[in-house]
Amino acid sequence: MKLETLPETSALISECFPDAVLETHEHRGDETLVIDKSKFLKVCEFLRDDSRCNFEMMVDLTAVDRLEQDVKPRFEMVYHFKSLSLSKRLRLKVHLEEEDSNIDSIHHLWKAVNWYERECYDMYGIIFNNHPDLRRIMMYDQFEGHPLRKDYPMDRQQPISELREVEERNEYERSL
Amino acid sequence: MSLAGRQLDTLVTPVPKGDPDTSIMEIEIGPAHPAMHGIVRFTTQLDGELIVGMDPEIGYLHRGFEKESENSKWIQVIPYTDRLNYVSPLLNNIGYSMAVEKLYGIEAPRRAEFTRVIMGEISRITDHLTCVGAAAMEVGAFTFFLWFIKAREYLWELVEEVTGARLTTNWTRFGGNATDIPDGFLDALQERLNKVKEIIAECDNLLTRNKIFIDRVKDVGAISKEDAISFGFTGPMLRACGVPYDVRRADPYSVYDEIDFEVPIGSTGDCYDRYLVRMEEIRQSISIIEQASDMMPVGPIMTNERMLNYPDKKDVYGNIEGLIDHFKLVMEGHQPPAGEVYLPTEGGNGEIGFYLVSDGSGDPVRVRMRPACFNYVEAMPFLTVGHYVADIVPIFGSVNMIGGELDR
Amino acid sequence: MTTNYDGFLTTTFDNVVNWSRKFSLFQYPFVTACCGMEYMAAACSHYDISRFGAEIPRFSPRQCDVLWVVGTITHKMAPILKTVYEQMAEPKWVIAFGACASSGGFYQNYSVLQGIDRLIPVDIYIAGCPPRPEAVLDGLMELQERIQDDGPKVKNGMLNPQAMRHQEQKKDQLEKYFRIPDKEILENTQNPKSNRSAMPGYSNSTDHVVVNPRIGYNTPKGFREEDALKES
Numbered sequence: 001m002k003l004e005t006l007p008e009t010s011a012l013i014s015e016c017f018p019d020a021v022l023e024t025h026e027h028r029g030d031e032t033l034v035i036d037k038s039k040f041l042k043v044c045e046f047l048r049d050d051s052r053c054n055f056e057m058m059v060d061l062t063a064v065d066r067l068e069q070d071v072k073p074r075f076e077m078v079y080h081f082k083s084l085s086l087s088k089r090l091r092l093k094v095h096l097e098e099e100d101s102n103i104d105s106i107h108h109l110w111k112a113v114n115w116y117e118r119e120c121y122d123m124y125g126i127i128f129n130n131h132p133d134l135r136r137i138m139m140y141d142q143f144e145g146h147p148l149r150k151d152y153p154m155d156r157q158q159p160i161s162e163l164r165e166v167e168e169r170n171e172y173e174r175s176l
Numbered sequence: 177m178s179l180a181g182r183q184l185d186t187l188v189t190p191v192p193k194g195d196p197d198t199s200i201m202e203i204e205i206g207p208a209h210p211a212m213h214g215i216v217r218f219t220t221q222l223d224g225e226l227i228v229g230m231d232p233e234i235g236y237l238h239r240g241f242e243k244e245s246e247n248s249k250w251i252q253v254i255p256y257t258d259r260l261n262y263v264s265p266l267l268n269n270i271g272y273s274m275a276v277e278k279l280y281g282i283e284a285p286r287r288a289e290f291t292r293v294i295m296g297e298i299s300r301i302t303d304h305l306t307c308v309g310a311a312a313m314e315v316g317a318f319t320f321f322l323w324f325i326k327a328r329e330y331l332w333e334l335v336e337e338v339t340g341a342r343l344t345t346n347w348t349r350f351g352g353n354a355t356d357i358p359d360g361f362l363d364a365l366q367e368r369l370n371k372v373k374e375i376i377a378e379c380d381n382l383l384t385r386n387k388i389f390i391d392r393v394k395d396v397g398a399i400s401k402e403d404a405i406s407f408g409f410t411g412p413m414l415r416a417c418g419v420p421y422d423v424r425r426a427d428p429y430s431v432y433d434e435i436d437f438e439v440p441i442g443s444t445g446d447c448y449d450r451y452l453v454r455m456e457e458i459r460q461s462i463s464i465i466e467q468a469s470d471m472m473p474v475g476p477i478m479t480n481e482r483m484l485n486y487p488d489k490k491d492v493y494g495n496i497e498g499l500i501d502h503f504k505l506v507m508e509g510h511q512p513p514a515g516e517v518y519l520p521t522e523g524g525n526g527e528i529g530f531y532l533v534s535d536g537s538g539d540p541v542r543v544r545m546r547p548a549c550f551n552y553v554e555a556m557p558f559l560t561v562g563h564y565v566a567d568i569v570p571i572f573g574s575v576n577m578i579g580g581e582l583d584r
Numbered sequence: 585m586t587t588n589y590d591g592f593l594t595t596t597f598d599n600v601v602n603w604s605r606k607f608s609l610f611q612y613p614f615v616t617a618c619c620g621m622e623y624m625a626a627a628c629s630h631y632d633i634s635r636f637g638a639e640i641p642r643f644s645p646r647q648c649d650v651l652w653v654v655g656t657i658t659h660k661m662a663p664i665l666k667t668v669y670e671q672m673a674e675p676k677w678v679i680a681f682g683a684c685a686s687s688g689g690f691y692q693n694y695s696v697l698q699g700i701d702r703l704i705p706v707d708i709y710i711a712g713c714p715p716r717p718e719a720v721l722d723g724l725m726e727l728q729e730r731i732q733d734d735g736p737k738v739k740n741g742m743l744n745p746q747a748m749r750h751q752e753q754k755k756d757q758l759e760k761y762f763r764i765p766d767k768e769i770l771e772n773t774q775n776p777k778s779n780r781s782a783m784p785g786y787s788n789s790t791d792h793v794v795v796n797p798r799i800g801y802n803t804p805k806g807f808r809e810e811d812a813l814k815e816s
Contacts, residue, residue: 030516030517056405056406057405057408059520059546060531064541065542068541069535080518080531084421087426089518111406111408111554116550137233137235139238140235147240154692154693155692158659159697160659160660160662161662161663164702166701166702207661208665208668214616215661235658238658239617239656239691239693240691259618262618262621306621321628322628325625325629326628326630342625342716344713579617580617580618
């Protein structure tokens with residue numbers, strides 16, 4: 001990776017944290033960086049505090065499960081940031097193994113992160129270290145499993161209230 | 177009044193459970209409350225009528241949008257996006273279709289872009305009308321709800337002429353739109369918008385300088401700029417704090433850079449400013465629609481690219497390439513090239529961004545919508561702690577929480 | 585509803601009570617999702633649900649007759665719906681408004697209850713996604729008919745007592761107007777009017793020949809009686 005060919009923020013991060021950046025691309029104009037898990041917290045602090053990047057807003061936090069593509073590592077955390085003063089956007093990615101699916105929480109840097117990380121835990125089962133209140137947010141507590149993982153079947157329902165018998169129901173199967 | 181030393185870190189209840197101090201009462205403003213906004217449970221801790229802690233619980237309308245999209249084709253996701261922010265469904269449709277077009281790397285034709293702008297702004301107007309109407313009704317001004325719903329009916333009848341449905345429109349496609357605006361639509365639209373302007377002027381007269389209303393909503397639910405940005409506020413909530421951030425100006429998409437409009441901002445970030453910002457945005461949207469109607473070009477509404485649009489029927493039945501294209505498009509679906517995109521657009525509530533991951537086959541790997549009101553409900557404890565119980569109603573009304581967008 | 589169906593006074597009393605119930609329905613709008621927008625549209629001035637008497641949404645289940653379940657019900661919300669239904673006092677009716685409340689809609693996944701009739705008994709289903717306000721009003725009118733008749737007209741192949749009475753009344757009226765007296769029937773058989781045979785398709789003869797109408801037309805080979813007769 002030559003520093004001159006990279007877009008601005010990626011060049012900055014590569015300069016300050018040389019061994020943190022694993023990959024970088026700019027597909028369709030979206031600047032993307034893949035960061036090593038151990039340096040992730042420091043990079044985020046740098047992104048928020050340094051005046052050359054100044055990312056005041058954490059826009060989105062989600063994960064992608066790559067089980068069907070047979071790509072290791074399985075989970076990919078995706079963070080989107082926005083700098084209002086410098087009009088820049090950035091996407092940060094961190095790869096997580098299936099057995100070791102935990103990552104540092106950044107809730108102390110941006111206040112919005114708290115609930116987004118709870119949702120990620122609820123849907124994918126990714127543990128966020130040092131999160132103050134990691135519990136389910138979308139599903140009810142009695143739910144077992146993490147629904148957005150690719151190996152959770154879509155139709156498996158876990159009702160918590162007693163359901164009654166309904167006569168003459170046609171069960172239509174989903175077929176694609 | 178504000179609670180001294182309001183700690184930003186203790187968003188969850190500061191008083192531990194099981195405390196023998198009975199002056200703190202915990203009540204649940206439960207999911208089935210007069211549900212004009214949706215279903216959210218607020219577990220509040222009260223000292224008399226003063227709120228000392230609050231913990232919102234959401235997820236009561238979690239319908240599995242993301243899981244359903246992963247099990248559909250790309251084009252089958254569009255009806256699901258209608259039901260995300262269901263008061264402004266066209267903005268969701270437009271956001272999603274534009275994100276897929278970004279994945280493909282194409283643009284829709286000019287006429288399609290202008291009609292998208294017009295329909296999107298109509299949707300934005302209906303969103304703000306519903307929000308302000310419901311908020312005013314809950315504060316006690318019932319008339320405005322009826323007037324605004326009447327105004328909304330005028331616009332929905334027009335939306336039905338174009339898309340076929342009042343609410344679940346399912347209108348945009350990849351590379352254009354499904355239907356064109358009929359003849360005489362723009363004139364009818366201008367008439368209806370004049371009526372809407374009259375209704376808004378009447379409401380302005382009655383509400384904006386009304387002492388009762390101002391006492392209810394002024395200095396209630398205020399938030400500072402830095403906190404709002406840290407909480408990820410976007411849209412009218414952030415603009416009421418004084419930050420002139422509008423996705424249509426900051427990251428222009430579609431033809432918004434050719435249209436001249438102002439971005440209204442407030443100063444203190446309380447409920448009154450949000451109400452004023454929303455009313456002014458309705459007027460700005462009307463101005464955008466008028467400009468776009470004047471600039472409306474003539475041309476196709478759908479791109480002619482090979483595997484994006486169904487070929488003409490004379491080609492489908494006429495030559496073998498048309499038949500094969502139609503067959504493959506119906507049976508295998510759209511197959512955008514591998515990659516990932518994030519496209520931010522300005523929804524009715526704030527920035528809604530679609531993050532799409534594709535691997536080149538016809539099945540989406542990940543379809544994610546960044547919800548605008550998730551951040552607002554997350555910040556509800558911060559907005560309400562230190563106020564009274566009766567203030568929850570105007571605060572929650574100004575937040576404009578839409579269940580479909582919050583829980584997806 | 586165990587009321588005595590015999591006697592004139594009680595039936596009139598029933599009718600009056602049902603009439604008053606159906607035109608003063610207090611609704612509990614259990615609104616969750618997009619159908620709520622169409623519910624608001626039906627309740628407001630353009631489509632006006634209050635002209636049917638169902639104007640006031642009372643947001644307390646103890647004071648309501650009709651539970652409008654508007655929108656998708658998820659498994660997380662189901663216990664709350666059941667609690668609200670159980671808190672309502674008899675007589676109560678339930679309307680499943682929209683596709684999601686009737687059958688789960690097009691959400692068939694881990695979190696959506698596939699129709700609220702798996703949880704509570706439902707009287708009226710209003711289909712649509714979302715249903716137009718006219719459909720809502722049609723559903724409300726259907727509910728009002730049911731309330732007047734004390735239940736659906738036909739259930740398990742049997743009419744309910746009110747509907748049975750209604751049907752007998754109607755049969756009496758029809759017979760009164762259209763019954764042909766015996767004297768006339770006797771006269772028509774003994775002195776048939778000659779112009780009756782001018783009616784098309786009508787024949788006075790008693791021995792009719794059964795003719796296969798398909799002979800002469802292009803029928804598949806297996807159906808031609810002639811060919812079958814020829815082969816045998």
